[in-house]
Amino acid sequence: MKQENYIKGRGAQQNTKNRFFEFSSEVRDDFLEFCRLEGEEADANKTQYLPIFPRTIVNKISNPDAGMLYSMNPYQGCEHGCVYCFARNTHEFWGYSAGLDFERKILVKEDAPKLLEAFLKRKSWRAQTIVLSGNTDCYQPAEKQYGITRACLEVFLKFRHPVGIITKNAMILRDLDILKELAKHQLIGVHLSVTSLSEDTRRILEPRTVSIKKRLETIAVLSENNIPVNAMLAPIIPGINSHEVLPLAKAVSENGALSFGYTVVRLNGAIGQIFEDWLRKTMPDKAEKVLQQIRECHGGQLNDSRIGIRTKGEGVIAQQIRDMARLAKHQYFKDKNLPKLNMNLYEENKIHWPNAQGQLKLF
Template sequence: MSYPTLPPRGRGTASNPHNRFAPTRAEAYDDGWFQEVPPCRATEVRSETAKTVITRNKSPDVGFDRSVNPYRGCEHGCIYCFARPSHAYWDMSPGIDFETRLIAKTNLVASLEQELSKPGYVPQPIALGINTDAYQPIEREQRLTRGALEVLLRYRHPVHIITKSSLILRDLDLLSQLAEQRLVSVALSLTTLDDELKRIMEPRTASPSARLRTLRVLHENGVPVNVLCAPIIPMINDMELERMLEAARDTGARSAGYVLIRLPHEIAELFEEWLRAHFPDRAEHVMSLIRQCRGGKNYDSRFGTRMRGEGIYADLLAQRFQIAIRRLGLNRRDYGPLDCSRFAPPGGQMSLL
C-alpha cells in the first residue's frame, strides 16, 4: 500500500499519527482491495462551552502570565506549529486533525467579561491567540477574537496579540482605540519572504507581502507593531533572517524577536515527514543541525534553552540576530510598557494600580 507523500493542497500534512495518549493503534495492511483516491479533508468546527478562558502560565521564557485562546486547533496548517500536540488532549491527532477538526469557545466573550469582573482581579496584559492564531480563517465567521477585543476595550484592559494573519486589519477600529490608551501591542509572525516556501510550510496563512502590508497599515494607524521571526529552521529559512528583519523595519516594525524551531512530542515525526517530502536532498542535514542545538535530541524542553537552543549553530544565529537588530534599530522599544492603570470594569472604579 502506498500513501501520498505530499499533503492535499492547502493543508500542512497528509498524515494523522496517533496522539501520544491513544490507548490503541491501528496499522494499515494492503489486502489487495485498496484503491488510492486523492485525499480531501473539509474543515469541521464544533462548539465548546469553556469553564474558564483565561489561561495562566509561569514560564520564564514568555513575557506574559495569562493568555486567551478563542480556538483549539488551527486551520493555518503550519507544519512546525508547537501547539499541534495539544490536540492529543481531545483524543485527536496532531496531524491533519489539528488543521481540520477545530473547536471554537463559543462562550468566550461572556466568560471573559465574567472573569475580568471578579472582585480582586488584578490586571496584567493578556496575550491573545498564543497557542493557536486568534485570526485564523474561521474567525471571519465566528468573530470571537473581535468580541474579546470589544470586552478588553470596554474594560480598558491591556492586550498583546501575536498573529500571522492580515485579518487583524478588520479590527483596526478597535486596535486604534486601544493604542490611543497604550493598551495594545501586536507582533506579526514572519517566517519567509518566499511565496512558494510559505505555501508548503504555512498553507493557509497570509502571503509574505500581505503580512508586510499589515505591518505597515498597523504602524500608520498608531498601533505598536513588532516582528517575530519564528520559527527559524536551519537550511530552510535561516538564510532569510536579515532580509526579513530589514523588510519588517521598512514597513513599520519597532522591535524584533526570533525563535529556533521547536519539535516537541509528535511534531518531530510530522516535520521529518514534511522535510523528506519537500526537501529530500537536505532533510538529514536539517535534522542534524536541529539536534546539534538540542543536545543530540529532536527537542530540549528546558526553560532558558527551548526558544534559542545551544551549541555552535544556535550561538551563530543569536549573534546574527543581535548584529542585525542593532544595525536596523530594532533593538529598542520606544512605546514603553502597556498601561495597566487604566483598568476599569464598567460600573466600577478605575484600578488604583
C-alpha cells in the same frame, strides 16, 4: 520535489498516534487501492468546526520562556497548518491527533467573550496583559465565520484592559477600528509572525497563511495607525530560513515594526515525527542536513525541554543565529522601542462598578 502522495494545502502529512490513547488507526494501502478502484475519496481533506463549551477562557502561563503571563485562545487547533507549530501537541488533550487533526478539526469557543467579561469582573483581578493566541492563531480562517476575536476585543476595550495579539493573518486589519481605539489608551500590542521572505518556503511551511507580501503590508498599516507591532521571526529553522535573519529584520523594520524576536525551532512530542515526515516529502535532498542542524542546536535531540535554552538553542549554529539577530537589532532597530501597555485604566475604572457582578459604567 514533493512526493505524489503529498496532501496539498496541509502542513502535516499524517495523523500521529495520540499519546493518551492505547489504540490508533492507520490508512492501509489495500484500503487506498479499494478507494481508487471504486472511484471514491479516501480522505476528503475537509476542515470541521466543532463547538466546545469550556468553563474558563483565560489561562495562566507557567512556562518562563513563553514571554507572557496570561493568554486566551478562542479556537483550539489551527487551520493555518504550520508544520512546526508547538501547539500541535495540545490537540491530544482534546482526544485528537497532533497531525492532520490539528489543522482539520477546529474547536470553537463561542462563549469566549462572555467568559472573558466574567473574568474581568473579578474583584480580585489585577490588570496584566492577556494575550490572544498564546497557543493557536485567533485570526485563523474560522474567525471570518465566527467573529469571536472581534467580540473579545470589544470586551477588552469596554473594560479598558491591556491585550496582546499574536497572529500571522492579515484578517487583523478587519478590526482596525477597535485596535485604533485600544491604541489611543496604550492598551494594545500586536506580534505579527513573518517566517520567511520566500513564498515557495511559506507555501509548504505554512500552507494556509497569507502571503509574505500581505503580512508586511499588514505591519505597515498597523504602524501607520499608531498600533505598535513586534515582528516574530519565528521559528528560525537551520537550513531552511536561518539565512534570512538579516533580510527579515530589515523588511519588518522598513514596514514599521518597532522590535523583533526570534526562536530556534524545537520539535517536542509528536511534532518531531510530523516535521520529519513533512521534510522528507517536501525537501528530500536536504532533509538529513536540516535534521542534523536542528539536533546540533538542542544537545543532539530534535526536542528540547531545558528552560532558558530550549527557545534559542546552543552550539555553533545557534550562536550564529544569535549573532545575526544581535547585528540586525543594531542595524535596523537601534532607535526603536516597543511601548509598555497601560495597566492603570482598568484599575481606575473599577470605582465605577456598582458591585463585583454589576454592569460597568465606562462610557
